[in-house]
């Protein structure tokens with residue numbers, strides 16, 4: 852009986868979220884797509900108080916939001932999906948950019964206008980869902 856109680860204690864401990872994992876969104880923006888475009892790229896810079904992993908993104912502004920990474924394929928840049936997400940280390944922010952990791956918004960559901968703010972839902976392995984208000988801008 853005693854060992855069952857201990858087991859249960861461990862189970863509850865495991866089910867409790869890691870103490871106050873804090874995510875700070877420092878930058879969040881969406882590159883203004885050309886008129887009529889069905890795709891856009893979004894970028895965030897996030898800091899974590901402990902190692903974490905960005906597993907996925909969603910946005911009401913698009914049918915799909917995927918994590919991509921640009922890489923050199925011979926002499927051409929190409930992008931590939933980050934199937935296992937992107938790590939965020941406690942001592943280094945995750946910094947996205949047009950030539951690196953980005954969020955690919957596919958199937959834009961309404962025009963993204965310059966100056967508009969659009970919520971991005973970021974799902975982290977430990978911190979859970981964090982909403983980032985992304986500004987639509989050129990650069």
Ligand SMILES: [Cu+2]
Nearest residue numbers: 919930953955
């Ligand atoms: Cu992409």
